[in-house]
Amino acid sequence: MCATNLWAVNAAAFTPHFSGFTAERIGVEPTPVDMHIASSRVRKSSAVFTLTHNMCDCSTLIGCGRDSAAGDETSADAWLGWLRELPDNVPHVSRVAVLRAWSPEEDSVTPERARGIHVRELTEDILRDVRDEMLLTIDYPRVV
Numbered sequence: 122m123c124a125t126n127l128w129a130v131n132a133a134a135f136t137p138h139f140s141g142f143t144a145e146r147i148g149v150e151p152t153p154v155d156m157h158i159a160s161s162r163v164r165k166s167s168a169v170f171t172l173t174h175n176m177c178d179c180s181t182l183i184g185c186g187r188d189s190a191a192g193d194e195t196s197a198d199a200w201l202g203w204l205r206e207l208p209d210n211v212p213h214v215s216r217v218a219v220l221r222a223w224s225p226e227e228d229s230v231t232p233e234r235a236r237g238i239h240v241r242e243l244t245e246d247i248l249r250d251v252r253d254e255m256l257l258t259i260d261y262p263r264v265v
Contacts, residue, residue, distance in 0.1 A: 123177030124184065124253070127220045127230060128170050129158055133213040135168035142210050146203035147195045149174055159231040162258045163218050184221040184251040197245040204243060208261045215263070220256045232256035 128151070130139070135151070144150040151170035158169060171178075172195075178184070180191035182200060190196075207214045222230050233254040238247065240261050251257050 123224055124179045124181075125171060125173070125222050125225055126178040126181065126183050126251075127154065127156060127158060127222055127225065128172055129163050129167040129218040129220075131164065131213060131215055132166050132168050134211055134215075135170070136211070139211045139214075142207075143172070143203065146206070147172060147199050149195070155228065156225060157229045158218060158220050158256065159229045160218075160220075160235060160256055162216075162235055162237060162256060167218070178221070182245070183219060183248050184253070184255075186249055197248070200248055201243065201245065204259060205240060208240075214261055216258055216260050218256060218258045219251060221251045221253055223253055 140150050149172050151172060153168060153170050156169050157165060158167070174194055175191070181194050182190040182197055204217060207217065220230060220232050235256040235258065237258040237260065240259050243259060247257070
């Protein structure tokens, strides 16, 4: 069994520019997956993807608790910078979601628990504390 972090953004934000910005900031391009996160916090039309450097996300900072991320994984500063800078660099981003799932096999994955925060509350500790089968949503201020 392996951990897979499923990410989601609204479909309008999932563009080539989003992919390029993501690859530049965290060193890996988003890989779309044919899965859906079954939660009222994630629209059915959202783009779901992975950001995996290795075969799985077992050793990433996202959800690793007090353990250290593997040396070849994305650093905390890179994750935090990417998430905080998204709305300034990618149009139409209103929310980012990440679900840490163990060996997801179904087309639809339902989190056991969820937590929502505003981007200004985001810290390394929050990213490390994304537990198995937990959904974290990060909301961005609305631009009028």
